[in-house]
Amino acid sequence: MSTTVTPDTARPSRPTRRRDRGVDPIPFWLKAIGVLVALYFILPTLVVIPLSFSSGTALQFPPKELTLRWYENFFTNPVWLTSLGNSFLVAILAALLATVVGTAAAVGLSRLTGRLAGIARTLLMISIVTPAIVIAVAVYISFLQWHLTGTLLGYVLAHAALGVPFVLVAVTSALGGFDPKLLRASASLGASPFSSFVRVTLPLISRGVLSGAIFAFVTSFDEVVIALFLRSPTFQTLPVQMYNSVTYELDPTISASSSLVVVAVTIIFLVPQLVGNRKKTR
C-alpha cells in the first residue's frame, strides 16, 4: 500500500501476477505482524513438546537435559493411567450419544421449517455460547441431588450435551448437499423410511457424521471445567488430573501428558482429512 498508484501501471498489459505485486504489494510491516501473530498462535504448542523431555523437576524452558522419565511416569503411574482410561471411556460414550441424538436432530431439523424449528435449533446450539462455568455450577448442584457427580453416567451425559451442537453443525452442513429426491426414489422402490435413511442418507452424509463425532469426542476428551466439578476421589478424567498436577502436586508428568494429548488430538483431527482424500482419489 506504500507505492503510489497511477492508472497507467494498472493497465492489463503485464502478466497478472506481476501486476498485482507491483501496484498493490503487501507492505513489509504487514508481513512482520503476520509472522509475529502466527508465532503467538503456535507458541504454546512449540513449547509443550520439548518441555516434556526436560529433565529438571522444576520445569524449565528451554530444557537443559533430555529425559524420557515423564513419559515413563505417565505410562506406569496408576493415577495417570486410570485418568487416561476414564477420559477415553467418557469421550467415546459421550461422542456416541451426541452423534446419535445430534444426527437425528439434524435430519429432523432439515425437514422442518418455521419459527418453532428455529427455536429448537437455537436451543440445541445454546450450550456452545453458555459459559462453561455457568453450566458446570448448575450441573454440579443438580447432579448432587440426582447422585450423578463422580459417576461415569454423569460425565457422559454432561459431555454428550456439550457435543450435540458440533454434531448438529457438521451433519446439517453435510445434509446441505443432499438431494431429498433420492429419498422419494428409494421409497418408490419400496424401502421403508428407516432403511432409506441407513442405505441412502447415511452413506451420503457419513463425512459430516464422522467429523461431528470427532468434535464431540475431542470436546469431551479435553473438557476440564465441568469435569472439575463432577470429579470424585474415585473417578476423574485426564484434564482434571492435569489440573491437579499444576495446582496441588506440581507433578512434571503433566508435560508428557500435554504432549501426548496435543499429538493425539492432532492425529484425531487428521482422520476425516485422510478419509476425505481417499474418497477423492477413488
Added chain:
Amino acid sequence: MSTTSRTPRRPVASWLLLVPALALLAGILLVPLFQSLLRSVGTPDFTLDHYASLFTDGVTITVLGRTAATAAIVTAVTFLLGYPYAYLMTRVGPRLRGVLLVIVLIPFWTSVMARNFAWIIILQRGGPVQSVFEFFGADDVVFYGSVVGVTIAMSQVLLPFMVLPLFSSLGSIDRKLLLAARGLGSSPLVAFWKVYWPLSRGGVVSGLILVFTLSLGFYVTPALLGSPQQSLIAQLLAQRTTQLLDFAGAGALGMLVLIVTLVLVAWANRFGGSISAIGVVATSRTKDTV
C-alpha cells in the same frame, strides 16, 4: 405416495427425531439452570435479596468490573492483532492462505490444559519471557500470577474468534475500490479509512462482541495463571459453589453471567450469526485444513 397423505405425517416424524436431543439438552442444561434460577429467587422464600446483594456486597461488583475490564483488554488485543492478520490472509495466495488458516486454528487443536500449562512455563519466574526482559535490562517482569499473564493467554486462544469473522468479512471486500480511491487521489490511509474500514465493520463488530462475550466466562486460565487476589467472575462463581456452598448466591451470579452472555450473543447475531459462527469456526477445524 400422494402429497396429501405425506404432509401431515412428516412433520410429526421429523419432530420425533428431535426428541432425544432436546431431552438430553433439557436434562443436562435447561433443568439444572432452571433449578438454579429457582434457588436464587426462592431461598428461603421468594426473594430478590440474592440479586440485590450482587450489587451491594462490595465484592461481586468489584470482580464484575475487573472481569469486564479484562474482557475489554483481551478484545482490544485480539482486534489489534487479528485485523492485520485477517487482512494479510485476504492478500496472500491460496496456498499461503491455507497455511495461515491452519495456524489460526491451532489454539483449538491444543488441549486446554496443555495450553495453560505451556503459558505457565513461558510466563513463570525464570521462564523465557522473563529472560527476554532481563536481557533488555528489566529485572523483575513476571507475568505469571497477574492479570497481564491471564490476558496474554486468553487473547491467544480467543484470537481465532476475531480472525475468522474478520477474514470472512474482509475477504468479500473488492480491493479494486481501494485502488479506485487511490486513483482518485486519496492517500492510502484515507482510502483505508473511508472505503475499506466501513465495509469491514460487520466482521469487526461481530468479532468484538464474540471475543468480549467469550472472555467473560473464562475459568481455567485465570484460575491457573492469575492470582487469587485478582479473581475473575468465574472463579467467584466456583468459590461460592464449592467452598462457601452458597448455592442461592451462586445461582444469582450464574444467572447474571448467563443473561449478559445471551444478550450479547443475540446482539452479535444481528451482525452475522455468532452462534453459528462458533460452530463454523469449530467445524472449519477439519474442513478447511486443505
